Amino acid sequence: MTVPRLDLPAPNRELSPYTGLTREHWCAYADFLLRSVQRFATEDHANIHLPGAGSAYGPRSDSLEAFARTFLMASFRMAGDPAATGWLADWYAQGLDAGTDPRSPDRWPTPGELGQAKVEAASLAVGLALTRNQLWDKLPERVQGQLIAWFETVVGEEYPPINWVWFQIVVETFLASVGGRSSAEDIEAGLAVHDSLYRGQGWFADGPERAYDHYVGWAFHVYPQLWAMLAPGDPRVKARGTLDGDRLADYLDDAVHLVGANGSPLIQGRSLIYRFAAAAPFWVGELSGHTRLSPGTTRRAASGMLDYFATHAAIDGQGLLSIGWHGEFKGMKQSYSGAGSPYWAAKGMIGLALPASHRVWTAVEEPLPVERGDIRRLIAAPGWQVNGTQSDGIVRITNHGTDHARQGDRLADSPLYARLGYSTHSFPDLAPESLDNAVVLVDGAGRLTHRTGFSTHSLTVSGGGLEGSSGGAVNWIDVPDTTGPDHGSGVAGQPTQGPEMTVTSFTRGAVEVRMVRLSGTSGCPPARLRIGGWPLDPDSDLTSVVVPLAGVGEPLDDGGSLAGVEARPMGSGMVIPWVGTSGPATDGLYVVVVGFGGAGVSESVRGVQLDSDPNGFRVRFDGTPVPARETEPLGSTRS
Template sequence: MLLPPLDHRLSPFTGLTREHWCAYADHLLRSAHQFGTDDHANIHLPGANSRYGPRSDSLEAFARTFLLASFRMAGDPLNTGWIAEWYAAGLDAGTNPANPDRWPTPGELGQAKVEAASLAVGLALTRDVLWDKLPERVQEQLIAWFETVIGEEYPPINWVWFQIVVETFLASVGGRYSDEDIDAGLAIHDSLYRGGGWFADGPERAYDHYVGWAFQVYPQLWALMAPHDPRVAARKTLDGDRLADFLDDAAFLVGANGAPLIQGRSLIYRFAAAAPFWVGELSGHTRLSPGVARRAASGMLDYFARHGSITDDGLLSIGWHGEFAGMKQAYSGAGSPYWAAKGMLGLALPADHRVWTAVEAPLPVEVADTQRLIAAPGWQVDGTRADGVVRIRNHATDHAVAGAVVADSPLYARIGYSTHTFPDLTAESVDNGVAFVDSAGRLTHRTGFEYLGSYSEGGVQVGASRFTAHWIEPDPDAGPDHGSGVAGVATPGPSVTVVSVTRGAVELRLVRVSGASDSSSGGALRIGGWPVDAASSVVGSVLPVPGFGVALDSSGTFARPGAHPMGSELTIPWVGTSGTAHDGDYAAVVVLAGDGGASADAGVTFVAGDGDGLGDGRFVFPDGASVDLSRLWGARLGG
């Protein structure tokens, strides 16, 4: 594809302007259209099907590329007639009852409920240039197709918005709709709110990018669709404040490399993570400067474009950088990655909008080292300006409920995630873990842990959790992968409390083990570090803290050969015990540093106190910051 010259005057960090975004969007659309049927109703992209089959997947590819097309048309109606013409034909053929290749309706297929929302939003945004110009027959077909959502059941997660926006569109074009459906969806949405701009995607502790690209984006699009609906007016301040609060945190979760935090399900949607930054500008509910918003969004697009997310055929593959089949979830088909279209929402804003005319401004991690506690997901964020890496340590997110006894979800339950490392996708792993290994080599899990709280003091951040370590024999019939840990037969191990004390690239990880002698299966302790590609410029290390607690007398590096989403070989350092772990306190220093950042040999020193009481002494970080041991096991973290 041909791109305009980079403009480092307007965009000093990425060089990307609106013209670049348009070029990428048009390239993606034209490339996908090559796989469309003659009537344009279905786009049969190459690759594996989802569990719902090819009829669902071809509709998905049409609907999600249409969402991107609608942003292009809304922001530049005079120069996108070719897009409107292509999709108008498909909208007709896809909803024509006489067409043997018509789309399954939302009343016939659950996944069609998702795709209906993209069609409804897109048609609402382009009403004057597309919907109003469709023949009455086609409008009636579409209304009848959309009306099959009325009264349907939707899972009590982000899916409720798919029903809300479809029925809101129906109301705007004279179709049937149900106020009861809309009100019930809004009530579920509010029930999932956890404060500070954050939503859980269901009753579990499921915090991920759906907070931004679903729970924050849809309320604002809905408001645009129904500006005169009294419910919109009544919620304007509430939903706007929630969005602004979320964006305050979201800006701290983007690395200087442009990558969003690599955590949570559906990561194949890639730069969809840019959507909340755009919707803040679209709605006016943001405290970020427009230069920061575009820096975050353009950084993401640039990151993925540079790392091969767009294939030689101009398609978005299932993967993170390039194609990686191991990231496919049960609901993933070849069209699924095109939910990345949400990240191009900024194209709905005209060229003279402030977000396009402002000069790019630096992200928080590009200004200074950052520290931030995000309460709902239990994340402590540490960004380092020297290497641009953003890290979180996680003590309240596992895509489960407290007390659950299942396997760890690799994308939710690890102690750490970053913008520069991809989690080990195997459930049993030392990746940012505290686990026990039995004689058969099986590792324990921590999902269902108790969050003990977090706080910041004296230049360090502290977070903690407690759990009963458990081995899991997975149930082979556990069902499709939707992000949760796999169920199975559990064998309990010792009780563990983990405290993460962080300052920049350095984490002091304290581990208290109890009941080791009482557990049905003994095991050696493993404290694992960051999953780093062997060829990466970032480095990770795990070192014991001399002079404190029970000795960690064993160490090594786990290697998982073969391709992973960011490279060809994953390596994870660890320290632990050479034999069965005993009750007591252990301490390790876990480091992740990039070019120009902290040394991988950075250590934390333990200085014993003058007394001999429990909790006497302090830990000193490489730059001199310190924390008293007595503060780390006290009531402030739940005891």
């Protein structure tokens, strides 16, 4: 099969001085991706059988997923440019007919038959609502009836109390708009779950756990605004308009600080194979009018993401989105991931539903916060200290609040949630036991402790830097050979409790002073302490360093670099610097300085000082003291 051509216009540096991308570039990418997947469709267009890995739900689920998610992309394209997209309406109309024809051997499993179909039904409903004039109204009455019957199998179904409740809400709202059955009880119950997961200042947790990730934006903020577009006259929509809109605007105020100057979103959390779906909430802010960001900043953030992935091999030689981050990386596959799963990147193309005359397309790009200056920001709900540095464009978080678990749980650490640090320029080590941004104890068998279930002690901002603290008993976890589905949480196993560990991070720019307090070591198996820094590709031009802070606390007399040569989501190989104890760690205080960034990081690390007095510690970055507010004794539980 011949791969379609990607015909991109020349970069427009007057309108888009940072990325060069205009709406025409976005259209070109969307059309190229859509034409590429259509080559793998069945003759009736109902199922798209993409090459590559399959999910745990089987090929019928995976082929529906590929259809639904690419249809969502096509619907944005059609909504924003009806005159030029008749070819998409015709192609997908055939698939909608065959997929819902109960007599067809290629028919889709219904949401009542297959859980994953509940997810994909929402993409189909949103797409049909956005293209009502171009597509739904032109479908034969027979096909409309088939679709209504297929959608109606969601009514009364159970949905897990996470972002999934929105899939039922939008489908039943669409049904109500086209004369199908719907349940007010279902919708109201879903809205109640949504509100129960709100954690303040624009942030949601994806369930009862401390699960903070990109689902906050591309699910909990995108769907309420799409729902409002589906039923603008609904009294529930009207009653929630200001509430949901303000929450979105609050979230975007934080989210824009989590985009690196390279265009990468924060590399943290599950489903990262959706890549530029992280652009979706920025577009929805403009689509709904609920944003405080300038349109030039919104487009800079969104176009930066598309450009980042397009120029880092996210689109393979067949014109397909692979499972991975840059290119294909099978190690990022989760149990629900099939070859069509990456096409939820379609959400990041929702800006195409806005016409070419919209201000978000006509405004000149403006710089991201990290391009205007250094960032120091606390995000309370997930417990993140955000530090961005203009000199290298890196955004980093230091994590004292997120682990995809509940306080007190004793689980293995989830690599994408429980690390002490994540950034826009380094990919986490995907092994559950790792020195990546870690403070761990290593027993005689080589097992590393896990921090999941910790308590957040404090999170404070003041003039000189940021401070966060968390702690609790660490555990060794013996994980069975066979574990359950990977949906983000750390896996369960047989725990062996270790000592109490409190970690306090003083951060500014590229530097963290990491203080570790151990207590209760005498009652636990003897174990060496290891404090690890940021993981880097061996060929990276960035610097990752960890050094003991001389003259403070217990001695750290061992160190080195953990090196690997295996393939990685952003390259080949990985190096993690570390320091620790050569023998069993004892109760006491251990202090290191961690640095990660571009030129000058090593000098910044060497410039850190720590002064002590009877009341605690005073950190000095490059000779500048952190104010007294941040020098309280370790173990403070203020919030």
